[in-house]
Amino acid sequence: xxxxxxxxxxxxxxxxxxxxxxxxxxxxxxxxxxxxxxxxxxxxxxxxxxxxxxxxxxxxxxxxxxxxxxxxxxxxxxxxxxxxxxxxxxxxxxxxxxxxxxxxxxxxxxxxxxxxxxxxxxxxxxxxxxxxxxxxxxxxxxxxxxxxxxxxxxxxxxxx
Amino acid sequence: xxxxxxxxxxxxxxxxxxxxxxxxxxxxxxxxxxxxxxxxxxxxxxxxxxxxxxxxxxxxxxxxxxxxxxxxxxxxxxxxxxxxxxxxxxxxxxxxxxxxxxxxxxxxxxxxxxxxxxxxxxxxxxxxxxxxxxxxxxxxxxxxxxxxxxxxxxxxxxxxxxxxxxxxxxxxxxxxxxxxxxxxxxxxxxx
Numbered sequence: 001x002x003x004x005x006x007x008x009x010x011x012x013x014x015x016x017x018x019x020x021x022x023x024x025x026x027x028x029x030x031x032x033x034x035x036x037x038x039x040x041x042x043x044x045x046x047x048x049x050x051x052x053x054x055x056x057x058x059x060x061x062x063x064x065x066x067x068x069x070x071x072x073x074x075x076x077x078x079x080x081x082x083x084x085x086x087x088x089x090x091x092x093x094x095x096x097x098x099x100x101x102x103x104x105x106x107x108x109x110x111x112x113x114x115x116x117x118x119x120x121x122x123x124x125x126x127x128x129x130x131x132x133x134x135x136x137x138x139x140x141x142x143x144x145x146x147x148x149x150x151x152x153x154x155x156x157x158x159x160x
Numbered sequence: 161x162x163x164x165x166x167x168x169x170x171x172x173x174x175x176x177x178x179x180x181x182x183x184x185x186x187x188x189x190x191x192x193x194x195x196x197x198x199x200x201x202x203x204x205x206x207x208x209x210x211x212x213x214x215x216x217x218x219x220x221x222x223x224x225x226x227x228x229x230x231x232x233x234x235x236x237x238x239x240x241x242x243x244x245x246x247x248x249x250x251x252x253x254x255x256x257x258x259x260x261x262x263x264x265x266x267x268x269x270x271x272x273x274x275x276x277x278x279x280x281x282x283x284x285x286x287x288x289x290x291x292x293x294x295x296x297x298x299x300x301x302x303x304x305x306x307x308x309x310x311x312x313x314x315x316x317x318x319x320x321x322x323x324x325x326x327x328x329x330x331x332x333x334x335x336x337x338x339x340x341x342x343x344x345x346x347x348x349x350x351x
Binding site for chain 2: 004005030031059060061062063070071072073074076077097099100103105106107109110111113123125126127129131157158159160
């Protein structure tokens with residue numbers, strides 16, 4: 001059997017940055033996974049955009065556990081996907097699973113699972129209403145910067 | 161159906177190394193739809209299994225459930241399955257369980273006919289130590305769907321009360337799977 005879970009690119013920040021982008025992603029995989037180990041300067045949401053699409057084509061449903069209760073809410077017709085809910089300056093982890101990213105028939109769905117040592121655990125189920133193949137992924141905090149030392153790795157998974 | 165990074169100090173595109181995560185089989189439903197998808201003759205050469213899917217059915221609803229049966233040689237239809245569940249609807253959260261079932265009942269993982277066109281449910285299923293004949297088998301899923309105004313996040317666990325090695329995994333729903341529904345089976349090797 002061929003190896004099928006492959007690292008495509010890794011970005012480690014040597015200085016604070018307001019966003020990072022994986023670009024020119026080949027269509028040769030079935031799914032994509034992004035693993036983020038990071039901190040940020042200001043608390044808030046982590047955001048994602050595909051192919052520089054700034055239209056109101058994103059929506060999400062989330063599940064949050066904050067240590068004392070669980071809650072859920074959603075956003076519709078958003079201008080970006082949401083991947084995380086972060087404290088300032090704490091170490092965070094987030095894993096993003098993007099399914100069938102290169103097909104041109106279905107809308108693109110992806111979910112995230114994030115951990116914040118201050119706020120709790122959270123998952124976002126996201127939809128991007130586009131049949132375009134995903135070739136670029138921008139990750140940015142809704143305000144402030146990703147801090148120096150933050151690491152982002154993109155993997156490709158290839159089905160038989 | 162059977163069977164160039166920007167402005168970054170350290171960044172690189174990486175050569176592909178050998179890994180222990182391998183593709184075993186993939187089923188993509190064709191234009192006629194399918195009442196089920198089954199993986200058969202799964203080799204025992206891995207430590208764990210993972211299934212990644214997108215799915216939609218013909219049910220007259222926005223969502224559908226994913227039912228999973230496993231077995232050795234054929235799937236077990238006895239009342240040997242149990243599940244636990246944590247879920248979110250976008251406005252509320254809940255939990256539940258089911259025992260002595262004939263399948264893993266993993267709710268709301270799929271989209272269906274009245275959901276917006278081109279929206280499919282998604283998920284990743286893990287089945288652990290699937291070939292070990294000394295223990296009952298457990299599985300889990302994180303999946304669901306968002307439909308721009310509705311949707312679910314669903315975490316489920318599952319128990320199959322059998323020590324048999326798993327060679328078969330069968331997926332069904334309340335109605336037929338539609339074209340482009342896709343189940344990909346992967347094996348993860350241990351050291």
